[in-house]
Amino acid sequence: xxxxxxxxxxxxxxxxxxxxxxxxxxxxxxxxxxxxxxxxxxxxxxxxxxxxxxxxxxxxxxxxxxxxxxxxxxxxxxxxxxxxxxxxxxxxxxxxxxxxxxxxxxxxxxxxxxxxxxxxxxxxxxxxxxxxxxxxxxxxxxxxxxxxxxxxxxxxxxxxxxxxxxxxxxxx
Amino acid sequence: xxxxxxxxxxxxxxxxxxxxxxxxxxxxxxxxxxxxxxxxxxxxxxxxxxxxxxxxxxxxxxxxxxxxxxxxxxxxxxxxxxxxxxxxxxxxxxxxxxxxxxxxxxxxxxxxxxxxxxxxxxxxxxxxxxxxxxxxxxxxxxxxxxxxxxxxxxxxxxxxxxxxxxxxxxxxxxxxxxxxxxxxxxxxxxxxxxxxxxxxxxxxxxxxxxxxxxxxxxxxxxxxxxxxxxxxxxxxxxxxxxxxxxx
Numbered sequence: 317x318x319x320x321x322x323x324x325x326x327x328x329x330x331x332x333x334x335x336x337x338x339x340x341x342x343x344x345x346x347x348x349x350x351x352x353x354x355x356x357x358x359x360x361x362x363x364x365x366x367x368x369x370x371x372x373x374x375x376x377x378x379x380x381x382x383x384x385x386x387x388x389x390x391x392x393x394x395x396x397x398x399x400x401x402x403x404x405x406x407x408x409x410x411x412x413x414x415x416x417x418x419x420x421x422x423x424x425x426x427x428x429x430x431x432x433x434x435x436x437x438x439x440x441x442x443x444x445x446x447x448x449x450x451x452x453x454x455x456x457x458x459x460x461x462x463x464x465x466x467x468x469x470x471x472x473x474x475x476x477x478x479x480x481x482x483x484x485x486x487x488x
Numbered sequence: 489x490x491x492x493x494x495x496x497x498x499x500x501x502x503x504x505x506x507x508x509x510x511x512x513x514x515x516x517x518x519x520x521x522x523x524x525x526x527x528x529x530x531x532x533x534x535x536x537x538x539x540x541x542x543x544x545x546x547x548x549x550x551x552x553x554x555x556x557x558x559x560x561x562x563x564x565x566x567x568x569x570x571x572x573x574x575x576x577x578x579x580x581x582x583x584x585x586x587x588x589x590x591x592x593x594x595x596x597x598x599x600x601x602x603x604x605x606x607x608x609x610x611x612x613x614x615x616x617x618x619x620x621x622x623x624x625x626x627x628x629x630x631x632x633x634x635x636x637x638x639x640x641x642x643x644x645x646x647x648x649x650x651x652x653x654x655x656x657x658x659x660x661x662x663x664x665x666x667x668x669x670x671x672x673x674x675x676x677x678x679x680x681x682x683x684x685x686x687x688x689x690x691x692x693x694x695x696x697x698x699x700x701x702x703x704x705x706x707x708x709x710x711x712x713x714x715x716x717x718x719x720x721x722x723x724x725x726x727x728x729x730x731x732x733x734x735x
Contacts, residue, residue, distance in 0.1 A: 321620075321622040321623065321626060322622055322695040323695055324686045324689035324690040324694045324695050325686040325690075327622060327625065327626055327629070327686075327689060327694070327695070328629070328682045328683075328685040328686035328689055329679075329682045329686070330626055331625075331626045331627075331629030331630050331633065331682070331685070332629070332630075332633055332637075332678050332679075332681055332682035332685060333678070333682075334626065334627070334629075334630035335629065335630040335631075335632070335633035335634040335636075335637050335678075336637055336674070336675065336678050338630055338631070338634040339634045339635075339637040339638040339641060340641070340671075342638070354664070354667065354671070357664075357671055358675075361675060373626070377626075377627060377630060378630065381607075381627070381630060381631060381634070384598075384602060384607075385602075385607070386545075389545070389595075390595065390598040390599065390602055391506065391591075391594040391595050391597070391598045393598075443510070444509075444510060444586075444587060444590045445506065445509050445510055445590045445591055445593075445594035446591070447549070447553055447587060447591060448553065448557065448583075448587035448590075449557070449560055450552070450553050450556035450557035450559075450560055450584065450587065451549075451552070451553055451556075451587070451591075453556065453560065454552055454556050464661055464664075465661060465663075465664040466664075468664045468665055468667070468668055468671075471665070471668050472668055472671045472672055472675065475668060475669075475672040476672050476675050476676060476679075479672060479676060480676045480679065482679075483679065486679065
């Protein structure tokens with residue numbers, strides 16, 4: 317199915333997956349700059365199951381909404397939109413290019429993690445309202461933990477695929 | 489007063505303050521921006537509780553920047569404070585203060601539209617500024633269903649906890665792995681929800697017009713004279729500040 321938000325099925329799926337990212341991006345452990353959460357799990361799942369476009373929208377918009385409504389981290393929303401949007405897009409692209417193989421799953425999760433850690437580091441380093449160099453350096457470790465936690469998204473994807481075979485027909 | 493303004497005006501005020509926070513360098517200028525954002529929020533009728541809550545969230549973050557930034561710049565400027573092998577220089581301390589003020593200014597600038605506007609109204613405002621209709625619907629759906637999915641997640645976690653599931657032991661990774669069964673259940677429930685939602689949307693004719701028809705809204709937003717006054721005055725003030733900063 318071609319990705320088109322005018323299709324009610326795609327719109328509903330993208331909207332609900334964005335809501336899932338948003339709901340799971342709730343602070344579990346507040347870090348000095350931001351917080352660690354399970355949102356990455358939902359981003360990885362969406363990108364692996366429904367491809368790059370759904371992954372990009374759910375990842376970017378879901379985390380940006382969570383930032384906007386977090387009370388304090390709202391101005392991080394554009395950075396989250398970019399970084400997690402790119403994460404969803406690239407993970408979906410790589411997994412699709414590698415024809416859904418196990419190696420593809422591993423590589424896409426790895427690259428997704430690098431994008432999150434590197435993206436936040438660069439963003440905070442370069443744009444002064446996001447904390448500057450001290451913020452960027454202090455945040456790295458927490459982002460690494462978050463990405464490691466998020467990588468169980470791969471396991472979740474395989475689990476859902478086994479428990480809910482219809483998933484393979486629902487994609488783009 | 490802020491509540492009566494159009495969402496677009498509030499977004500514009502936010503954009504001006506955040507832009508000035510990015511371009512401003514002087515400590516006094518950034519501090520006055522933080523003060524200006526507070527003044528707008530207080531005069532606009534935002535409760536002190538919201539402002540305090542934001543400060544509370546920001547405190548750890550700001551302390552972190554104020555302490556770590558001077559440690560990153562130990563070799564530049566004159567040493568003001570020395571302890572063991574740690575040097576704190578005037579340049580380091582001032583840079584830390586500058587980043588902290590920028591972050592605070594931006595955080596409170598963003599609070600102007602966010603604390604005074606329901607998210608649906610903000611989406612309507614963004615739609616008037618050019619956000620496509622289907623994107624607006626999608627974001628609206630996400631905001632609406634996040635509560636439902638969040639509640640579902642809590643129910644599933646509690647159900648598993650009642651069966652002896654323990655998330656409080658082990659490291660973060662172990663905890664995350666232990667969360668997999670509940671996450672699978674939440675995702676499958678969400679996928680089923682999206683099926684019925686798609687039927688609901690299709691039965692209301694969503695996607696038939698493909699954007700060719702003009703859509704109407706029941707409660708539309710519009711710019712009134714007070715919006716124009718605020719827009720003009722704020723833009724002039726920001727323009728003046730910008731000239732001041734560049735010179």
